[in-house]
Amino acid sequence: MSKKTDVEVRGSRKHMIRIGICGYGNLGKGVESEIKKHSDMELVAIFTRRKPVESVQIKSKVPVVHIDSAIEWKDKIDVMILCGGSAKDLPVQGPKLAKIFNTIDSFDTHAKIPDYFKAVDDSAKSGNNVSIISVGWDPGMFSLLRLYMNSISPNGKTYTFWGKGVSQGHSDAIRGIKGVENAIQYTIPVDEAMEMVRNGENPELTTREKHTRLCYVVASNEADEDRIEKEIKEMPNYFADYDTTVYFVSQYELQTKHSKLMHGGNVIHMGKTGDGNNHVIEFSLKLDSNPEFTASVLLVYARAAYKLSAKGENGARTVFDIPPILLSELNAEEVVKNLL
């Protein structure tokens, strides 16, 4: 952090947190769009795996840099936000970039989080950086709420419902079927199941009882729609355990009616106190744009990583480790006055 740009804020000089984006897909574009909301942050460069870098057209007036040259930006970036995918990008980029920069990522392959944490932790410690992993809304905000609910009400039961929302993984799975030109898959929570939880019935819910799946599919002209529908509904892991509905639509209808990457969900906890008193705690998100909201969460944790690093800390962290105050642009006095 040798070079710093400062701005005059309320009479005192404030350091601008210099942000790099690594990966320019939907999430990277979201970070680029939402960073403008934070007066203490500035975007300094966007990094890409693609060659030539000129092939990547971005909206901002900042350099596009190949990821192999990231080391040259070590002193020009306070926090690198990793916007790659959990399957292929992050397992490589996370540990590699945590040696150079403070980093934030949204790693969400749940079973592999402990190994990923260890790899990033080792790198971040060796580079004296802070890396907050698995940030977003789930894992992320939903995880936090599950922790708060379960701590406060340890004998209760927490349920997570997702949707209505577009699942990229499931949409991709349908697109991989022969004869499918395009597809969008919505995950839909079962209202009756949510009501049972809210009513304190403590239901044991199967996968099928919690969510349904709704698919809009564009088939090529010669394709056999019955065969495609059957292949979708019987696909193991993705669809076989769910009640799935398939509609065949035109490319035009898909683009005009199903282009928004909406998502959201509910974390609902039901517990008891005293002599049979119930309490229901619920947190919900309804998002028109999943990547833009996820980007918004990544940005405030970038602020926290910057503050922790400035205090001399290093190593990997999760959202559970971060004092809420570090997320805010306001100081301690302001949050007590305005939000407590």
Next chain:
Amino acid sequence: MSKKTDVEVRGSRKHMIRIGICGYGNLGKGVESEIKKHSDMELVAIFTRRKPVESVQIKSKVPVVHIDSAIEWKDKIDVMILCGGSAKDLPVQGPKLAKIFNTIDSFDTHAKIPDYFKAVDDSAKSGNNVSIISVGWDPGMFSLLRLYMNSISPNGKTYTFWGKGVSQGHSDAIRGIKGVENAIQYTIPVDEAMEMVRNGENPELTTREKHTRLCYVVASNEADEDRIEKEIKEMPNYFADYDTTVYFVSQYELQTKHSKLMHGGNVIHMGKTGDGNNHVIEFSLKLDSNPEFTASVLLVYARAAYKLSAKGENGARTVFDIPPILLSELNAEEVVKNLL
């Protein structure tokens, strides 16, 4: 913390967090009831202002001690949970006991929080203790959610609605009217106002538009009900700015139908990302017992205060300062595995 009681947990010895309760009203009784849910905590004594202490009948088999003898318990209690009221008890007890013990309180006189924080901070530092103030659900959980929402979505707007729930302050105000034998007042959020917020209309809501007030009143036989109703509805600060409904009922009906101290509320945030994409974030509580749930929150922050003190920290804190992981009885590996 010279004396420690340990328990064998999963093969390793775990220190039991020794809890004292100061004040045996509804909140203190809630802490006494809910501490049993936490396997790492034990109640060691209940402190009272009343004399003789034998006049205080408690449920637990622990000593009842006069508050003036609290100093004698310095090495026998890890965290003292202050269950007195914000008006008269806490301004005195908070700073006084923070010199002796780690403390938790639910101070909720909003305008006076900065001064109270300062007084407790000075005491806690001089006694090398950690004191977390203004803990509960509002201030407390609702404050946290307001901070998360406003940080992630700084251009959005946050609304807090309370109820349906019993307001002790408003019930007491009615009981102070001549000819009133008993009364319960419910604060009720206006559904239409909540829907406007959820629909992204960003309404400017007056006090009257957000909540209504519903009063069940037991009048003495000779009392003039019209006069009582008028006095309630015109009471400044408490009722004059609200649409208030008054029902006169029998003492029997009040006791059988309105004895539960239910409460709750909703924090709703509406914001925008990108090119006109909306998001709605909502947190809600529906509580059969306000004091028992508040007690549940105090207990997990007692755990956090104990952990911070064990790390050598001291001074006053608010919920904004506390890393969520400190609230949990689970360790870092377990929360990552089970809740992230």
